[in-house]
Structure formats: structure tokens, C-alpha cells
Amino acid sequence: MANADTIKTDITIIGGGMGGLTAAIGLAVHGFEVAVIDRTSQDALTDEGYDGRSSALAYASCQLFEALGVWDYMAPYAQPMLEIRVSDGPSLLHLHFDSEQLGDGPLGHMVENRHTQKALFARMAELDNLHFLAPETVTTIERNSQFTHVTLQSGTQIRSGLILGIDGRASMVRRHAGISVTKIDYHQHGIVCSIEHELSHCGIAHERFLPSGPFAILPLTGNRSSLVWTEKSHLVDTIMGLGERAFNAEIMRRTGDFLGNIKAIGGRWAYPLSLQYADRYVADRMALLGDAAHGIHPISGQGLNLGLKDVAAMIEILVEARKVGLDIGSTNVLEGYAQWRTTDNASIYAITDLFNRLFSNDIAPIKLARDLGMAAVNEIPPLKKFFMAHARGTVGELPKLLKGERIS
Template sequence: MDNPKRGRILRGMRNTSDILIVGGGLNGPALALALAQTGHTVTLIDALPRDLRSSDAFDGRSYALALASQRLVDQIGVWSKVADKAQPMLDIKVTDGRSGQGPSPFFMHFDHAEIEDGPMGYMIEDRYLRRALRDAMEATDAITLIDAQTVVAQRIDHSGVTLTLASGETLRGGMVVGADGRRSGTAERAGIKRTGWDYGQTALVCAIEHQLPHHGVAHQFFMPAGPLAILPLSGNRSSIVWSEQSARAKAIQNLGDAEYLSALCPRFGDFLGEISLAGDRFTYPLNLTLANDLIADRLALVGDAAHGIHPIAGQGLNAGLRDVGALAEILTEAKRRGEDVSSPLVLERYQQWRRFDTASLAAATDAFNRLFSNDNPLLRLGRDIGMGIVGAIPGMRQTFIREAAGLTGDLPRLLQGRAI
């Protein structure tokens, strides 16, 4: 018989765990590991096959882990597996301008040396982080993995949750966590509504190789059509997240590689020398989508299932890992006190902790995008002066640096670098 930890269960088998997690991206596995470390049994259901999750091929996707998020990854036992492949972000430069005309003379420059905590964050390729999380789950007895399966029904009763998979198998648990993205089936089946809107923008995502070293500097260049982020990877490579109006983005994505680079180069400039594509190219439609509730009966949402925001500040994954840290801490403390971890009182503590932070982050990213993604001369003057003021005042710079590093607000213990 196949080991169910390796991705299969017998037809009709009822697998009992304390917590069922739907979603095998990054937040779901991180939560599974955090909970398993504190005595919970977990079953994680992933819609994708194991081979795809475990592939080590470079496809161009990467993540910006804030310093606080890196501390969580370390606390759940994964950072040591990827540290040598991560690129520290030492400086962040924020500029305003137009394609082909260079940046405005007003800018913000954030240097990690202005705080004592270390780099503001790290860039890590998807293939390394994803595989390290997977390997750690497979090595953890308290976690059962089910691959290549989708949940088609969920039923809540007085004693727990029953999930039905597309294969017909059923799973039983004390509660369910939806970590299944912006179109969360877990939230939809629970009747949780969403609020949001489309930005009319699409993110073009790729990785590039460049002639000159980046020195660990991340760049955010605001242009009328949308922001361009240039994020340092290990070696002479960088990750590109390039926002355009959706029709224009579709036309650019349909170009061949040479023409694609020709469209990128006027926006990118020549400060890193000659550039070439590395890995695949992706597009992601940009929208704001917030779950009206983060919890329901015996259910909680984390990551994009709870809040999908604009990538303008690279905070999507970091916000999800704050959810992970907060939910793991709430459930673990409740378990130690002998409470029913899925009770409304326990889950409401999670919602109260995370609701204000996620709403504030969504509002801030929305406002930044609206302020900078236009060519209004009055708004341009105001934001350029504002950046100049922030860049010139040390106290304001340090506040922005700590915000970028994820060190502000009511941090869960894991994001402080402490065990639960």
C-alpha cells in the first residue's frame, strides 16, 4: 500500500486529523509545519501533482521575503535548506518617471544599514522555497499529504468538518483552513463573500540575466501605466514584475523573446548593462479581492484566500505568512489551555488580530497604485515632493525601512524569530 504521506489515500478511507488545510502553495505548507511543531496533526490537500511541486527547474518565479517572514521560515525549520540560495536585499530605491526618460530627481533610498536588524529581506526563487517546504512536510510524521486532488464538498457539523475529494474519498478533521488562493473554493463553500475590483492592469513577470552586478539593490520604478519592480536574485540575475494596462500587457506577452526585451529595455534602462531573459514569462491580472470574513464555523482563511492585494509593494506572500504566524499562535495557545481550537471564540481572536492589518495593507497598496499609476502633472509633482521629503528625513526613512522589513505592528512570535 502506498504511504498516504506521499500523496495517495485508499478509496473511501476516512483520515482523521486535527486540522485540514486546503492549498499546497506556500502558505498552506508553512502553516502545516508551524502547527505540526506544536502538537497538531494536519492533513494538507494539494490540487497539483507532487512532481510539479517538487520540480527544480527554474521558471523565473521568485518571492520577496521580508526579514520578519524569513524569521518565520527559519522557525519552521526550512531556512537552513534555502539560505545559500537566497539573495539579501540590502537597499531599496524608489523612483518616479516615464518610460525612456529616466527617473525623476526626487527619489527614496532605503539602506538596511540604518536599522540594526539586518537585511530588509531576501529574494528566493520559487523552486527552492517550494521544494524545501515540501521536503520538510514529507519528513514530518504529524503531516499527511494528499496530492493531485481537489475538494468538491465540505460539511460542517457539531463535532468537526468532512471534506469530500474529487476522487470520492472523504477526510475528517476538527477544522479546515483555506489556503487555496484568490478564488478560494473553501471560502465559497462556506458562503463567505468577497469585496474588490479589477485594476485594469496585468503584471508581466520574468527573470533576467544582466551584465553588471546588482549589489543587492531592489528598484521600484513608478510609471504612468504601472510600477516596474527589479528585484535582485543570486548571481547577476534579477526578477522583474512589470505592470501595464491589460491590453498592452497582452500584446507584449504575445511578442517573441527579442521583441519582449525590446519593449522592456526602455523601461528598464541600461544601469545593469546588457540583459537577456532567464526562465519562462508569466502574466497575472491585477485586482483587489478581500474576503468579507476571515473565519466561519470551524473554518479560517489565510493568504490570498483571505486577501489578494496589488503587488506594488511585494507584500502578498508576507501578509500571508503573518496570517500563518497569527493562526498557528492562536490555535496552539488555545490547545494548551484545553480549549476547542475550532470554537468561534478561538477563531474570532484570529480574525480580530488580522483584520485591521490586512485591511490597512489593502488600502495602502490600492492608494499607492492609484496615486502613482497615472500621468497627472499635479499628482506627479505632489508625489515627487513627498518622496524627496521622506528620503531626506532619517526618522521617516527608518520607519519605511522597518515597514519594508515587516518589523512593524503586532507581530506573531514566529515572525519575531521566537518559538510559539
């Protein structure tokens, strides 16, 4: 650091959510000096009321956390996902993914977002070359051919060689760079809450396709599960306003009785659902990662996993660039990131968009086609293994850290 108000780093990250902190830790572990700015304080980011979501972390994402020294802090809160059962309303045709068929460990783990965020902060505290600045407001961003300069409302200035915008769907970094987004509103919300139940979930995740959209029951540690209940937006205020008994009854109507008695615990949250993607991922001395680059429907629990792939790819590209003496903020280096991640991400947007359209309606011929499709996948082992590999996040050109390999 030059003085108390001017920080010189290799990289400035704007956004200290799960994507931003993972990137910061990964870059710091590989020897870069990093500053992370978030508009929300550390205490607020980990508060129980801040984010009620839990994430299905693909096996590959867990490998990344392991490689960066974060997993040990998360492990006590991580519930292995051993099976996924997919069904279409009351139809008897279904799809069943069982990790035993792969013989390579669980499909992934369910972890409450606040525990992941806490684990990231715990790991961050061990790294002297990582500076977390929050709560802070970015007032100006300057980028030129030599460096980047970020000014904060507190007066602190940060000079770096590269800015990473990992600041979520409404990214101010993206707006600053004049990058437009393509957006499709699904007119659906994801209602999220946790439930406590009488019987064990046995590590099985359930996804049910109901006329208003997918309804997911995802196992958490103990006799608890996380629900992601997709509902048409115009009904959401009514559902969110239900009294405790009526809300529990609506949940029970959708889950059935396989978990015994059920009751919602903690708060309720409702997230508007849309598909959006940035028309470019990079500009001079800056790049977008995570939801700032792409936000998708939670139908397949892949949003954060995709962002973590961006993060692992970016770490690998920057470490390689530094090794051969390249300027880490140069266009050539950043274009390498854009090319790597754009195609992989686009295929997932397309699949999740298609799945949501196929499964969020009750039109008889479509229902029949999807039921037969699910039954066919269930009976064709290579196809089933392909879908399981997708759930584990092990498909495509994977960055080394997601394969559990070190970058030297």
C-alpha cells in the same frame, strides 16, 4: 489514521501553496496532526514552468521560515536585499532605503517561489504527522458543531476539528462557506520574468514608477534579477507575444543600462492584478488565510508576507487554545484570529491601493505631489525608518514566530 481511506486529523488544510504548506509545517511542528490537500501534484507545484514569480520575503517572514526549520533548505537560493531605490520615471527626486541605516541585517530576501515551495516540501517530508494529499479534488465539505468532514474524489475522507482555507484568490473554501469578496479590478497585469545581466545588482532592488504602473527590478542570486512589469491589461497580449529581441529591447528601455547587457531567461508570465478581500475571515470550524482572505497589488511585495503573518498568528492562537483545553474549531478561538488579522491586513490593502493609484498615472499635479512626498520621506530619518520597518515586516502586533521567538 483509522484506515487507508479515512484520515483523522486535528486540522485539514485546503491549499498546499506557500501559505498552506507553511501553515501545515508550523502546526505539525507544534504537535498537531495535519492533512493538506492540493489539486496540483507536488511535481507540478515545483516545476519551472508553474510559477515564474520570485517573492520579496520580508525579514520577519524569513524569521518564520527559520523558526520552522525551512530556512536551511531555502538559504542557498536566497538573495539578501540590502537596499531599495524608488524613483518616479526620469525624475531626479527619489527615495533610498539602505539596510545599513538600520544596522540590523538585510531588508529581506528574494527567493524564486519554486525554491520556496521545494524547501517547504523538503521540510514536510521530515514530519510524520503531516499528510499531503495531491493531486486531489475536494468533492464535499461538511461542518457541524462537533467536527469537519472532507470527501475527496479518490474516495479518501478526512475528519478534523477545523478546516483552514489557504486555497488562493478563487478559494473554494470561501465559496463553500458563502463568504463574499469585495473586489477592485486594476485593469493592469503584472508581467513577470527573470533576466540575466552583465553587471552585478549589488543586492539592490529598484522600483520605478512608470505611467502604466510600477516596474520592479529585484535581485536574485548571481547576476540575475526578477522583473515585475505592471502594464495596462489591453497591451499585455502584444507584449507577451513579442519576439525575444523586441522583448529584451522593451526591458532595456525600462531598466536603462546600469546592469549592462540584459536578456530575459526562462519563461514569461502575466498575472491579472486586483485588490480583493473576503468580507469575513471565519465561519463555523473554518478560517481563511493568505490570498483566500486577501489578495493585493504586488506594488509593495507584501501579498505573501501578509499571508505568512496570518499563518503565524493562527499557529500561535491554536497552540495557546490547545494549552488551556479549548476546542480549536470553536467560534471564540477563531474570532481571536479574525480580530488579530483583519485590521492589520486592511491597513495594508488601503496603503497598497493608494500607492498604486498615486503612482500609476502621469497627471502632472499628482506626479509633482508624489515626487515631493518621496523627497520629503527621503530627508526625514524617522519617517524613512518607519517605511523600512514596514519593508522588513516588523510593524504591528507581530506573532511570536515572526519575531524569531518560540511558542511554548
